[in-house]
Amino acid sequence: MLINEVSVVATQLQKDCCDELSVHSDAVADCMPTQLSESAVQSLVDSFKALADPTRIRMLHNLTRRELCVCDLAEVLGMTQSAVSHQLRYLRTLRIVKSRRDGNTVYYTCDDAHIVGLLQMGIDHISHVERDEERVYE
Numbered sequence: 001m002l003i004n005e006v007s008v009v010a011t012q013l014q015k016d017c018c019d020e021l022s023v024h025s026d027a028v029a030d031c032m033p034t035q036l037s038e039s040a041v042q043s044l045v046d047s048f049k050a051l052a053d054p055t056r057i058r059m060l061h062n063l064t065r066r067e068l069c070v071c072d073l074a075e076v077l078g079m080t081q082s083a084v085s086h087q088l089r090y091l092r093t094l095r096i097v098k099s100r101r102d103g104n105t106v107y108y109t110c111d112d113a114h115i116v117g118l119l120q121m122g123i124d125h126i127s128h129v130e131r132d133e134e135r136v137y138e
Contacts, residue, residue, distance in 0.1 A: 050094055051118065055079070055087055061123075063097060064116050067109040 036044070050056055058077055062068060070088065074081045088108055091097040098111035110116050 046094060047096075047115065047118075050091060050096055051115070051122070053087075055083075056091060057119070059084070059087060059091070060096070060110060060115065060119055063108055063110045064119065067107045069105045069107050071105075073108070 051060075055077065059073060062073065062076055068076070070081050070084050073079075073088075074084045077084065088097060088099075092099065092108075096110065096112045096115050097108050099106050099108050101107075
């Protein structure tokens with residue numbers, strides 16, 4: 001079975017690569033000046049990492065709906081306040097959420113419209129994909 005799997009991977013690699021090495025200098029010249037800086041790449045990685053965690057996705061989804069305190073988020077997510085605080089600290093460090101204190105309570109809300117947009121685009125995308133999959137199985 002292992003030999004078959006290796007053969008399938010090798011066949012797929014052949015399909016995914018050019019049959020002949022031929023660099024298109026016009027395409028390369030067009031792309032070279034617009035390369036992202038290393039710091040921009042790292043910032044993007046950090047932003048997408050924040051969205052690559054199920055707990056943080058659930059948190060952000062709730063925080064796009066309304067401002068919530070740690071206690072409320074913990075209840076909604078079925079988590080400890082400590083675990084929620086840890087994730088919120090991570091999101092606050094990236095300036096994705098912001099907090100405000102009202103007496104003894106700290107409230108959180110989303111602080112980055114771009115991240116909210118990415119989250120909504122992701123939700124729209126999975127809804128679209130799920131509808132397409134349903135049509136295939138009808």
